[in-house]
Amino acid sequence: MPLRPHRPLPLATPAGVEVLTRILTQGPIPRVEIARRTGLSQAAVTKAVAPLIEAGFVTDQAVPSAELDGGGQIGIGRPVSPLTVVPHSVSVIGVKVTPTALIGVTTDFTAGIRNVCHRPLESTDPKSVIERLAELAKELIGALKSGAETVGPVVGVGVAVSGDVDERHGVVRDSPFMGWRDVPVAELLGRRLKLPIVVTNDVRALTVAEHWFGVGVDADSFAVVTIGSGIGCGLYINGEVVSGAYGVSGELGHLPLAPGDLVCTCGRRGCVETVASSDAILNRIRETTKQPTLDLAGAIKLAHEGDEHAREAFDRAGEVIGSALAAMVNLVGPELVVIAGEGVAEYDLYEDRMRQAFGEHAFGAAGDCRLMLRSHTFDDWARGAAATVIRAYVRGEPPLQR
Structure with missing residues (x-):
């Protein structure tokens, strides 16, 4: 059975979820503006937000309306009470x-990073990694409890892994980088932490963070493309981050566009x-320059110096x-593509x-x-994992069902 969060949200209706989502992703925002953007009446907005304010998840503080922008203004100098998440x-x-490592963060309700902890991995054996994951989570929880700041309870743990991930069941079905197949991460980690565990593809997690707390807040559609040891793609289309019917979507790195003799x-x-x-770029440069011990930094340096093989x-x-x-x-038509990841250091090359x-290949207006x-x-990748927990928490999705 899914674990309940230690501090459940008082959201009884879809309208309440919609209102809180607007406050979380677009706040501070007045009630009148939430009503305009959602199509709800102001009375419905007030009814939905009242228990959130009473429980301490949301607050309203009067400020001059001139400090708000866009549709938030209701008259210069007239006090309004914009809603914002606590x-x-x-x-x-x-x-x-x-x-080679676990990168952990603790965030607040707005995905603001509070603590960061990096720990090396000596092995990718699933059992060993799960043990280290549990240790890292407990360390981060301990740091929260010992800190001077007021913090709320931990409502869940997000884990981001490359590859094919069954998010609903928390299973990593296939991760070539980790050498994992059918690893029940959520079940194994949940036993050790007694907390809801959300397991997701790492690029999709990054896309969720951009959707709720980044460029996607005001975008109708966008894609996040990550370039590094692998190449991934997350899609936000028609109001939702695309998961795919079978849990696989946006696998840009596995489109068959390269020479067929390369494995x-x-x-x-x-x-x-x-x-x-x-890795492919580095191997190519090692091969063509006859420098088998060259590292990526050296390869980038050669390219910047104009070496024809590196270029x-x-x-x-x-x-x-x-x-x-x-x-x-051409296929999905996003208005924006965000290029991100560790590979952007050599982007200019x-x-x-x-x-x-x-x-040359974008069709018609898609080229815009x-x-x-x-x-x-x-x-930021770890923050994305936390953002998937926040989304599940607000929506009441497994494993954070209300």
């Missing part, structure tokens, strides 16, 4: 899992990642990434070729889609 009313833990880490041939991931590897990566972006934009290939660079650290 950040410290709850706490959330998010963890990004990589083959991917997933075992298939011709995937975008075989040419455009940071060729980055140009080839830019060509394939641009083609993959065009294919994705393939940007021109990527944009050229995108322009904006490509925006947004730097992310591993802490």
Whole structure:
């Protein structure tokens, strides 16, 4: 049975969920503006928000309306009571899992990071990783309790892992980077922590964070493309982050756009990642320069110095990434693509070729889609895992059912 959060939200109706979501993602926001954006009456908004204010999740403080923007104004100088979430009313833990480290954060209700903790992994064996995950979560909880600030109870733990993840059941079905197949992370970690556990694909978690607390707040549609050791894509279309009927969506890195003689880490041939991931670029430069011990920093330095072999590897990566972006934009039509991840450090080396290939293959008005660079650290990935917990908590989704 799903665990109940230690501090359940007083939300009894879909209208209450909608109102709290607006306050959380768009606040401070007056009741009149929530009514306008949701189509609810002001009386319905007031009814939905009253128990949230009484329980300490939301607050309203009068400020001059001139301090608000857009539709929030109801008359210059006239006092209004914008609604805002009380950040410290709850706490959330998010963890990004990589083959070499666990990156953990504690956030407040607005996904603001309070504490950060990085711990190395000596093994990717599932049992060992779960034990280290539990230890890290307990350490972060202990830091919350010992801190001087007022903090709310931990309502759940989010875990972000690369690969094919069954979010509903908390199972990592296939993660080539971790070497995992059918690992019941939520069940194993939940036994140790006695807290709700949300397990999700790492790029999808990053997309949820952008949807609720980043560029997606005001966007009708967008995609997040991550470039690094792997290449991932999260999609926000028609008002929701796309999960896919079978839990798989946005696998940009596994589109078959590269030469068919190249074998991917997933075992298939011709995937975008075989040419455009940071590992693929480095291996190509090592091979063509006859420098087998070269590291990525050295490869980037060679490319910046104009080495033709290094430049060729980055140009080839830019060509394939641009083609993959065009294919994705042609299919789903987002207004914005955010390019993020550890691979953005060398973005300038393939940007021109990527944009050229995108322009060549984007169909019609799809070429108007904006490509925006947004730097992310591993802490941001962990924050994304926490954001998935916040979303499930507000919506009352498994495993945080009310």
